[in-house]
Amino acid sequence: MTDYKFFHPTEVRYGDLDPQGHVNNAKYLTYFEQARIYYLIQLGLFNKDQSFMEVGVIIADIHITYHSTTHYGDDIKVGVKITKIGTKSLTVEQCVMDAKTGKLMASGTVVMVTFDYEGLKTISVPDEWKQKISEFEGI
Numbered sequence: 332m333t334d335y336k337f338f339h340p341t342e343v344r345y346g347d348l349d350p351q352g353h354v355n356n357a358k359y360l361t362y363f364e365q366a367r368i369y370y371l372i373q374l375g376l377f378n379k380d381q382s383f384m385e386v387g388v389i390i391a392d393i394h395i396t397y398h399s400t401t402h403y404g405d406d407i408k409v410g411v412k413i414t415k416i417g418t419k420s421l422t423v424e425q426c427v428m429d430a431k432t433g434k435l436m437a438s439g440t441v442v443m444v445t446f447d448y449e450g451l452k453t454i455s456v457p458d459e460w461k462q463k464i465s466e467f468e469g470i
Contacts, residue, residue, distance in 0.1 A: 334412070335410035335411065335412050335426065336412065336467065336468065337366075337369075337370050337373060337410065337411045337412065337467075338366075338408040338409065338410050338411075338430075339365065339366035339369045339370070339408060339409045339411070340406075340407075340408050340430065341362050341365065341366065341407050341408060341409050341427070343401060343402065343403055343404065343405050343407060344403075345403055347403075348402075348403055352402065352403075353400035353401060353402050354400070354401040354402070356395075356397065359395055359397075359427060359437050359439070360393065360395070362407075362409050362427055363393075363395075363409060363411075363425045363427075363439060363441060365409070366409035366410070366411045366425065367411055367423060367425070367441070367443075368386075369411075370411040371386070374463045374464065374467055375463060376459075376460055376463060384448045384449075385448075387445055387446060387447070387448075387454070387457075388421070388443040388444065388445055388446060389443065389444050389446040390441060390442070390443055390444075391420065391442045391443065391444045392440075392441070392442040393439060393440070393441050393442075394439055394440045395437055395438070395439035396437065396438050396439065397436075397437050398435045398436055398437060398438065399434060399435065399436045399437075400436070401427065401436045401437075405429060405436075406429065406430040406431055407427055407428065407429060407430055407436065408427075408428060408430040409425060409426070409427050409428075410424075410425060410426040410427075410428065411423060411424075411425050412424050412425075412468060413464050413468055413470070414468075414470065415470070416456055416460075416461050416464060416465070416470065417456070418455055418456065419444055419445055419453045419454065419455055419456060420442055420443060420444045420445070420456070421442070421443045421445070421456065421460075421464070422440065422441075422442055423440070423441040423442070423443060424438070424439075424440055425438070425439050425440075425441060426438045426439070445457070445460075
């Protein structure tokens with residue numbers, strides 16, 4: 332997991348827990364989403380003053396593998412990296428890991444499709460996005 336160039340620190344909230352006392356599986360989707368938004372901000376593809384309708388991506392597919400339970404108070408961080416730029420899609424690898432030890436809690440793959448919310452149709456990945464992602468990730 333050391334090949335991630337971007338990590339977002341994430342707080343495990345009490346409300347993230349399920350009755351068994353560990354983070355509910357569905358909460359990892361929220362952790363992944365929050366980190367992806369901050370990744371886009373860091374690359375200059377989105378800013379906090381924009382409407383989420385302007386982000387220009389929609390999720391097409393998500394797969395998560397759970398490796399270890401996460402508990403309240405765990406110091407975690409979420410890794411994000413784009414591994415493939417398609418014509419109209421981006422493949423994103425993500426992980427949740429212990430920020431101190433590097434222990435892997437979960438990993439996953441997300442496919443985001445570039446999308447025009449006004450026209451309700453897919454669009455090509457903008458050249459600016461391709462350039463900034465390629466420069467950052469080295470792909």
